[in-house]
Amino acid sequence: MSENSYTEVGNYARDSMRDEKRLAEPYSRIDKDLDRHVDRIRRLLKQPSSSQQDIGIDKCADLVGKLYKEVGAEKVEVVETKGNPVVCGECRGESDRTLLVYFMYDTMPFNEPGWKYPAMGAKMVDMMLSGGKVKAIVNRGSDNTKGPLAAFLNSVDSCNKSVGRPPVNLILVAEGEEELGSPSLPGYIKKDKKRLSKADACYFPFFGQDCDGASNLYLGVKGVVYFEMESSGKRWGRGPEEFAIHSSHKAWVDSPVWRLIDALKTMTDDNGNKILIDGFYDAVAPPTPEDDMLIKALAKRFDSKAFRETMKVSRFSIPESDKEALIRRFVFGTTLNIDGIWGGYTEKGSKTVLPHMATCKVDIRLVPNQEKDRMIPLVRKHLDAHGYADIKLTEIDTGYDCCRASVKEPVVQSIISSFRAFGLDPAIWPTSGGAVPFYAFNKILSIPFTMSGIGHSDLAHSPNEYMVVHGNRKIVGLADIEKFFVHFMDGFGRA
Amino acid sequence: MSENSYTEVGNYARDSMRDEKRLAEPYSRIDKDLDRHVDRIRRLLKQPSSSQQDIGIDKCADLVGKLYKEVGAEKVEVVETKGNPVVCGECRGESDRTLLVYFMYDTMPFNEPGWKYPAMGAKMVDMMLSGGKVKAIVNRGSDNTKGPLAAFLNSVDSCNKSVGRPPVNLILVAEGEEELGSPSLPGYIKKDKKRLSKADACYFPFFGQDCDGASNLYLGVKGVVYFEMESSGKRWGRGPEEFAIHSSHKAWVDSPVWRLIDALKTMTDDNGNKILIDGFYDAVAPPTPEDDMLIKALAKRFDSKAFRETMKVSRFSIPESDKEALIRRFVFGTTLNIDGIWGGYTEKGSKTVLPHMATCKVDIRLVPNQEKDRMIPLVRKHLDAHGYADIKLTEIDTGYDCCRASVKEPVVQSIISSFRAFGLDPAIWPTSGGAVPFYAFNKILSIPFTMSGIGHSDLAHSPNEYMVVHGNRKIVGLADIEKFFVHFMDGFGRA
Numbered sequence: 001m002s003e004n005s006y007t008e009v010g011n012y013a014r015d016s017m018r019d020e021k022r023l024a025e026p027y028s029r030i031d032k033d034l035d036r037h038v039d040r041i042r043r044l045l046k047q048p049s050s051s052q053q054d055i056g057i058d059k060c061a062d063l064v065g066k067l068y069k070e071v072g073a074e075k076v077e078v079v080e081t082k083g084n085p086v087v088c089g090e091c092r093g094e095s096d097r098t099l100l101v102y103f104m105y106d107t108m109p110f111n112e113p114g115w116k117y118p119a120m121g122a123k124m125v126d127m128m129l130s131g132g133k134v135k136a137i138v139n140r141g142s143d144n145t146k147g148p149l150a151a152f153l154n155s156v157d158s159c160n161k162s163v164g165r166p167p168v169n170l171i172l173v174a175e176g177e178e179e180l181g182s183p184s185l186p187g188y189i190k191k192d193k194k195r196l197s198k199a200d201a202c203y204f205p206f207f208g209q210d211c212d213g214a215s216n217l218y219l220g221v222k223g224v225v226y227f228e229m230e231s232s233g234k235r236w237g238r239g240p241e242e243f244a245i246h247s248s249h250k251a252w253v254d255s256p257v258w259r260l261i262d263a264l265k266t267m268t269d270d271n272g273n274k275i276l277i278d279g280f281y282d283a284v285a286p287p288t289p290e291d292d293m294l295i296k297a298l299a300k301r302f303d304s305k306a307f308r309e310t311m312k313v314s315r316f317s318i319p320e321s322d323k324e325a326l327i328r329r330f331v332f333g334t335t336l337n338i339d340g341i342w343g344g345y346t347e348k349g350s351k352t353v354l355p356h357m358a359t360c361k362v363d364i365r366l367v368p369n370q371e372k373d374r375m376i377p378l379v380r381k382h383l384d385a386h387g388y389a390d391i392k393l394t395e396i397d398t399g400y401d402c403c404r405a406s407v408k409e410p411v412v413q414s415i416i417s418s419f420r421a422f423g424l425d426p427a428i429w430p431t432s433g434g435a436v437p438f439y440a441f442n443k444i445l446s447i448p449f450t451m452s453g454i455g456h457s458d459l460a461h462s463p464n465e466y467m468v469v470h471g472n473r474k475i476v477g478l479a480d481i482e483k484f485f486v487h488f489m490d491g492f493g494r495a
Numbered sequence: 496m497s498e499n500s501y502t503e504v505g506n507y508a509r510d511s512m513r514d515e516k517r518l519a520e521p522y523s524r525i526d527k528d529l530d531r532h533v534d535r536i537r538r539l540l541k542q543p544s545s546s547q548q549d550i551g552i553d554k555c556a557d558l559v560g561k562l563y564k565e566v567g568a569e570k571v572e573v574v575e576t577k578g579n580p581v582v583c584g585e586c587r588g589e590s591d592r593t594l595l596v597y598f599m600y601d602t603m604p605f606n607e608p609g610w611k612y613p614a615m616g617a618k619m620v621d622m623m624l625s626g627g628k629v630k631a632i633v634n635r636g637s638d639n640t641k642g643p644l645a646a647f648l649n650s651v652d653s654c655n656k657s658v659g660r661p662p663v664n665l666i667l668v669a670e671g672e673e674e675l676g677s678p679s680l681p682g683y684i685k686k687d688k689k690r691l692s693k694a695d696a697c698y699f700p701f702f703g704q705d706c707d708g709a710s711n712l713y714l715g716v717k718g719v720v721y722f723e724m725e726s727s728g729k730r731w732g733r734g735p736e737e738f739a740i741h742s743s744h745k746a747w748v749d750s751p752v753w754r755l756i757d758a759l760k761t762m763t764d765d766n767g768n769k770i771l772i773d774g775f776y777d778a779v780a781p782p783t784p785e786d787d788m789l790i791k792a793l794a795k796r797f798d799s800k801a802f803r804e805t806m807k808v809s810r811f812s813i814p815e816s817d818k819e820a821l822i823r824r825f826v827f828g829t830t831l832n833i834d835g836i837w838g839g840y841t842e843k844g845s846k847t848v849l850p851h852m853a854t855c856k857v858d859i860r861l862v863p864n865q866e867k868d869r870m871i872p873l874v875r876k877h878l879d880a881h882g883y884a885d886i887k888l889t890e891i892d893t894g895y896d897c898c899r900a901s902v903k904e905p906v907v908q909s910i911i912s913s914f915r916a917f918g919l920d921p922a923i924w925p926t927s928g929g930a931v932p933f934y935a936f937n938k939i940l941s942i943p944f945t946m947s948g949i950g951h952s953d954l955a956h957s958p959n960e961y962m963v964v965h966g967n968r969k970i971v972g973l974a975d976i977e978k979f980f981v982h983f984m985d986g987f988g989r990a
Contacts, residue, residue, distance in 0.1 A: 051844075052843060052844030052846060053842075053843060109844070109846060112739075114738055179844075179846075180844070180845065226847065233808070237809050237810065238809065238812065240806060240808055241807045241808060241809060242807035243609055243807065243957050243958060244957060245807075245956070246928065246929065246955055247830075247832045247834055247858050247956075248717065248929050248930075249806060249928060250767070250828075250831075250832035250860070251824055251828030251860065251928060252811045252812055252821060252825050252828065253806065253808050253811060253812060254766050254767075254768070255767045255832060255833060257767075257833040257836060258766045258833060259766045261756055261759050261760055261767075262760065262766055262767075264756050265756060265757065265760040268753060269757075270757075271749050271750060271753045271754045271757055272745070272749075272750045272752075272753025272754075272756075273753075311735060311740045311744060311748065312736045312737035312738065313734065313740070313744075313748050315733055316748060317733065317748060317749045329747045330746045330747050333746030333747065335742075336745075337742045337745035337750060337847075338750060338752040338753060338838075338839065338850070339742055339840050339845075339846060339847055339848050339849075339850070340838065340839035340840035340848075340850065341836055341837065341839060341853060342836065342837045342841040343833075343835065343836050344833065344834050344836060344856070345856060346835045346836070346837040347547075347548075347604065348547060348548065349547030349674075349675070349892070350674070350675065350676065350721040350834075350858070350891040350892045351547060351604060351674075351835075351856075351956065352719070352721065352956060353835075353956055354832055354834075355834070355835065358833075358836060361839070361840060361841075361845070361846075363847050365742070365743060396845040397844070432743070433741070433743025434743050435743075460741055461741045461742075461846065461847060461848055462738050462739060462741075
């Protein structure tokens with residue numbers, strides 16, 4: 001692949017900066033090294049690191065440490081925690097400013113059906129998007145977020161190998177438990193506080209363009225709580241207690257499966273859209289004036305169709321015509337979602353059994369000022385009040401509180417400037433729907449944060465997760481993605 | 496194992512019959528051949544024959560044909576059908592009467608967790624029951640119903656090898672699709688009607704003692720209908736349509752899982768015990784005077800505790816104190832049971848997804864005069880009326896109508912006499928909870944039927960299914976089980 005094949009949109013940005021040596025030299029180095037950069041990304045992607053299933057974690061942590069060193073980081077350490085290791089390292093930069101770059105090296109499981117290419121094959125494939133053909137790497141973690149991790153390291157490498165150092169001091173922190181709710185991260189931050197306190201802001205790189213090239217900047221993340229609800233005959237004292245029995249006994253023996261259905265139904269109405277748990281919405285803060293302003297601006301340009309089409313969704317749960325209402329629903333929507341449910345006989349055919357238990361996995365997404373530690377107790381209280389004290393709740397992984405930064409923070413203003421330098425005018429969202437543990441940095445280190453980047457990737461948590469490497473007329477390719485990172489570091493160093 | 500080790504309860508029966516040569520000689524032969532009989536049972540059990548999973552069916556059909564010949568049956572045929580073969584054979588007997596013996600050679604799947612011994616190992620193990628230690632064979636099908644099949648063939652063998660022929664003419668019919676709802680059986684019966692029409696009655700052998708030695712005689716079987724209910728975003732036109740998406744989108748995208756919960760909840764109340772489907776109970780016939788008489792008699796002796804303890808159930812769904820009400824519930828209870836439910840992420844950990852579909856398996860048990868062909872349309876109508884036209888219903892396997900015989904039928908009176916000859920006074924139930932396709936014989940051949948036998952086996956459809964071979968002071972062993980079959984044939988031949 002030729003050097004130019006990765007650069008479509010951002011050329012003028014590069015051109016306009018040509019005379020600025022501190023950018024031009026790293027940019028040029030990126031163009032030269034691009035094939036090597038792609039290889040580095042593929043190396044990282046191909047190393048499995050599913051924290052849910054504990055597959056490949058230690059090997060991936062070692063590989064991240066190795067990549068840190070490869071791109072010139074110092075004081076690289078694979079720090080043991082109670083759970084998976086944190087990989088940290090530092091780079092001395094041009095400016096006095098220090099940016100803490102947060103990465104996650106763990107991924108979702110990758111054994112679900114529906115992969116057209118091997119989930120760990122890092123295969124480069126042609127893909128048709130609305131702006132034309134792209135080349136993308138298909139692999140678990142390419143979007144979320146080992147692709148951005150490796151791309152950011154590539155940008156650091158290019159600075160070191162051209163002008164000798166990156167534009168700002170960097171503290172690199174990669175955790176391996178994000179998909180478990182980052183249980184060890186707050187402990188690590190407290191322990192390594194002396195080093196981390198030097199940071200002026202925190203940054204989480206990812207690819208922020210949608211499939212139509214539109215870019216999104218999220219000023220915050222939602223919180224999340226995840227738990228299992230289990231109905232069992234044993235705990236209930238009714239129904240089969242030890243094993244599934246012949247279903248003819250349903251005539252006089254109770255069903256723990258129907259009990260789970262009944263219990264769930266007390267919790268929501270309207271296909272799960274209206275949550276009936278007492279106090280669930282109580283803490284929810286009203287939108288701030290900044291939120292209102294951002295939502296109004298967003299509504300004018302929000303391409304809801306593109307969102308839907310990527311997800312293969314024909315319609316939203318509320319009318320699509322009122323864009324403002326739709327955005328409000330996403331930004332302020334606290335949710336009670338069933339991630340999975342199972343019980344009894346689930347294979348082929350007609351085994352007739354009355355099961356002894358049924359279980360579901362539930363996640364709650366949190367908005368300001370809901371607190372993660374209060375949500376499971378609220379569900380517990382609701383179930384007890386409705387006579388379901390026997391339904392067991394088990395928290396799975398640690399939750400996150402939500403976290404937001406003001407659009408006025410210098411680090412946020414820097415990222416917006418970088419978007420604009422690459423010809424993109426990002427839609428600014430008060431929050432993303434996803435959850436990352438910024439609250440830990442925010443609470444313990446009291447630093448603001450920002451995230452995003454340019455480029456396109458998608459299908460996190462789904463089969464055929466991908467990142468675009470060779471873009472089209474709407475989506476930038478890898479070279480511009482990496483140049484954006486350099487530009488952002490440079491801007492923040494001088495902000 | 497010594498000859499006597501299989502005979503504990505029934506000795507006096509054998510003693511009182513000693514002077515009747517036609518029984519004494521087959522009985523003696525059973526005692527002599529008992530080890531060989533155990534081997535024959537284990538041979539049949541060890542041959543897998545899971546019709547749900549299509550494992551070992553043809554081999555098992557061939558083995559059954561081989562066993563028919565081994566025990567002296569003639570005109571043995573493995574008859575091809577649209578589905579699994581039916582194995583039939585005939586024996587000329589002493590009497591002019593002809594008994595059609597119905598067997599099933601297929602079993603439930605046997606790959607569920609919880610087996611203490613290999614499900615296909617036919618291991619002989621010691622087991623403690625309330626009447627003391629027993630020796631039992633643990634294997635899928637030992638209770639339901641390859642154990643009784645082989646034991647009945649052993650009894651025929653003993654007649655042929657002692658007095659030269661069984662007491663009645665026998666037509667042996669073994670199907671391999673009972674656990675699929677016997678879809679090919681009615682067709683087979685119609686096709687082979689000429690041969691089968693010679694039968695005066697139909698009999699299904701099984702082991703009718705519970706773990707405390709009490710015996711039960713069931714005058715009928717319930718009907719059953721089995722189907723899957725599937726909620727999918729694609730059919731609904733809402734929610735994810737192609738794959739599970741990131742659960743953050745629950746804020747503005749609908750959930751097919753919650754939809755299934757909502758739809759199910761419209762169908763029942765009270766943990767599934769009260770069915771809310773319009774017309775569901777309409778056809779249910781009131782108890783007949785014979786039913787009432789039988790239920791009153793049953794209530795006086797029904798050991799509900801023993802039933803519960805075998806199932807590992809602490810309490811019934813209605814108070815146990817009112818035995819009559821309890822029995823009525825079992826006998827007349829038409830049920831809507833969830834056999835299994837699944838959707839989304841069901842493995843370890845916390846994958847956060849909004850699933851695109853959710854499915855459950857449901858069985859309905861039918862009592863007089865509910866008709867199997869009307870039940871799924873009723874459910875369909877209910878779902879449509881409640882706005883769930885998108886929820887797909889798929890019938891799994893063919894259903895059965897229920898079927899009953901009067902206690903006054905000669906074949907029923909014969910079986911009761913045989914119970915009494917072996918010192919057992921069976922509790923007479925208007926129906927069992929299970930379903931077998933007697934309705935096919937009943938409707939097409941217009942013959943009455945009976946079922947049961949002595950001996951104990953249990954855990955049909957569960958792990959560790961077993962049949963007792965060496966009994967204790969409450970439960971007879973294999974020798975008496977087989978002698979009972981001889982006695983019953985003899986009695987029916989002379990009834």
